[in-house]
Amino acid sequence: MSEVDVVETVEPTEAVEVVEANVQRRDTATTARIAARKMRDVENPASIVIDPRTREGHMMVKLMFLYDRAVSAIRMKAGLSITIDKVNESLLQANEFTQRLDALTGMFSEMSGINPYGTGTFQYETPEAKRLLAARPRSYVFIPQSEEGRKVALSIKRIFPLLIHIRTTSTDFARAGAAITSIIQSIVDFCNLSEQLLKTAKLDYEIPKGMGALVSAAAANI
Amino acid sequence: MLKIGHLIPATVIKALPDYSAYLMAILGTEHMALLDRTHAGLHLRVGDNTIASVYSIKDGRIHLSQKSAPFYRRLTELLVSPLLMEEKVKVVHAAAVEGAGFAKIAVVGLNGCNPIAECKPYIKPEAVRQYTNTKITLVRYSSDIEQYVRNAFYPGHTDDLKEVIYFKEMDQINVFVKPERLGLFLGKGGANVATVSKLVGKQVYVYPAG
Numbered sequence: 001m002s003e004v005d006v007v008e009t010v011e012p013t014e015a016v017e018v019v020e021a022n023v024q025r026r027d028t029a030t031t032a033r034i035a036a037r038k039m040r041d042v043e044n045p046a047s048i049v050i051d052p053r054t055r056e057g058h059m060m061v062k063l064m065f066l067y068d069r070a071v072s073a074i075r076m077k078a079g080l081s082i083t084i085d086k087v088n089e090s091l092l093q094a095n096e097f098t099q100r101l102d103a104l105t106g107m108f109s110e111m112s113g114i115n116p117y118g119t120g121t122f123q124y125e126t127p128e129a130k131r132l133l134a135a136r137p138r139s140y141v142f143i144p145q146s147e148e149g150r151k152v153a154l155s156i157k158r159i160f161p162l163l164i165h166i167r168t169t170s171t172d173f174a175r176a177g178a179a180i181t182s183i184i185q186s187i188v189d190f191c192n193l194s195e196q197l198l199k200t201a202k203l204d205y206e207i208p209k210g211m212g213a214l215v216s217a218a219a220a221n222i
Numbered sequence: 223m224l225k226i227g228h229l230i231p232a233t234v235i236k237a238l239p240d241y242s243a244y245l246m247a248i249l250g251t252e253h254m255a256l257l258d259r260t261h262a263g264l265h266l267r268v269g270d271n272t273i274a275s276v277y278s279i280k281d282g283r284i285h286l287s288q289k290s291a292p293f294y295r296r297l298t299e300l301l302v303s304p305l306l307m308e309e310k311v312k313v314v315h316a317a318a319v320e321g322a323g324f325a326k327i328a329v330v331g332l333n334g335c336n337p338i339a340e341c342k343p344y345i346k347p348e349a350v351r352q353y354t355n356t357k358i359t360l361v362r363y364s365s366d367i368e369q370y371v372r373n374a375f376y377p378g379h380t381d382d383l384k385e386v387i388y389f390k391e392m393d394q395i396n397v398f399v400k401p402e403r404l405g406l407f408l409g410k411g412g413a414n415v416a417t418v419s420k421l422v423g424k425q426v427y428v429y430p431a432g
Contacts, residue, residue, distance in 0.1 A: 050252070051252040051253075052252070053252065053254075114233075114249055114250065115250075126224060126225075128224065128225070129224040129251075129253065132224070132253070132279065132282060132284070133252060133253065135282045136282060157252065160252065161247060161249075161250070161251065161252050164235065164247060165233060165235070165247060168235045168236070168247075168268060168269075169233065169234075169235070169268055169269035171269075
């Protein structure tokens with residue numbers, strides 16, 4: 001009798017836990033739909049597959065989608081609803097950010113001793129390798145609408161493997177810490193830039209989930 | 223290229239003692255791979271940079287190896303790359319068996335070059351030890367299968383090898399050696415004859431002569 005009692009008390013608790021877990025997770029149909037879309041998009045030769053594997057990386061990719069949409073819209077509306085001067089200013093800001101990411105790549109490369117240009121990011125970018133990455137549940141398949149978006153995507157592809165390398169193998173964490181802080185600060189600035197560009201393009205902006213935590217982290221580190 | 227058999231540079235990201243594999247980051251990419259400890263040529267630590275060949279890609283996971291024949295072949299090609307560029311030698315086959323501690327690599331000389339003499343200065347033990355503890359033995363390739371088997375039995379001395387008979391119909395090779403040298407030709411646990419068999423791609427049997 002006592003065994004039956006125990007089962008009766010445990011079962012409802014487990015059921016509640018399962019229900020809560022399901023609420024938090026995506027339903028299977030959505031996951032399957034996203035996976036199918038990713039596998040379809042990856043066949044596009046212009047697609048870029050990104051698997052950032054870090055929290056900062058995921059945030060950067062989410063912002064990159066917004067940024068690319070904004071830059072593309074600004075270019076399309078140039079001379080119509082947005083003045084040419086405003087477009088020039090926006091594109092200048094976008095280029096400045098790309099240069100900043102390149103400088104960051106250089107810093108990371110120097111710290112890790114890995115040349116992200118020389119070791120073959122693109123050498124491995126075969127259709128099979130892209131499919132392999134796209135099949136990962138937390139990867140993104142990005143089809144850039146603008147050259148600026150493409151440049152940022154390629155920078156992300158270079159930076160985050162180096163960040164993982166630095167995080168896992170660094171023996172001097174004072175230097176690694178500086179690199180991590182600079183990447184978090186870049187993400188905060190990227191968020192501000194994306195917001196500004198979306199406003200210029202007269203598009204809706206919604207702060208990606210988790211950005212608040214990163215802003216707090218950036219503030220704490222500074 | 224991320225294809226089976228290709229050599230890739232990788233860094234050890236995780237090396238947990240109770241895990242059977244190292245987690246490796248393939249340099250310059252976002253791909254991660256697993257290097258099974260039994261397939262690792264050396265004892266690795268976190269942060270070690272090494273090279274390994276792609277052993278398999280299944281269920282979205284990339285498995286690397288530092289003990290497979292393609293790895294030894296690519297490693298030899300890497301070490302003798304100046305000779306390959308000058309078109310002096312060509313690496314033809316590679317063979318290794320588990321636990322043997324050595325791999326046999328068949329090389330052929332181009333434009334009248336002696337492949338073993340040309341390759342020897344490049345296959346230095348200290349150069350090989352950077353990547354694997356396995357010993358690399360060079361074998362002179364020959365299109366004559368009987369001669370190829372004779373060459374492949376190195377370090378067994380050729381004078382001790384009495385006769386090599388190739389049975390074409392059975393795709394089998396019988397090798398007769400001096401009875402007192404039989405152990406040398408067979409190798410530890412039959413590793414030498416098994417490696418030769420893999421290298422030449424035929425069944426090889428060793429018998430004492432007379």
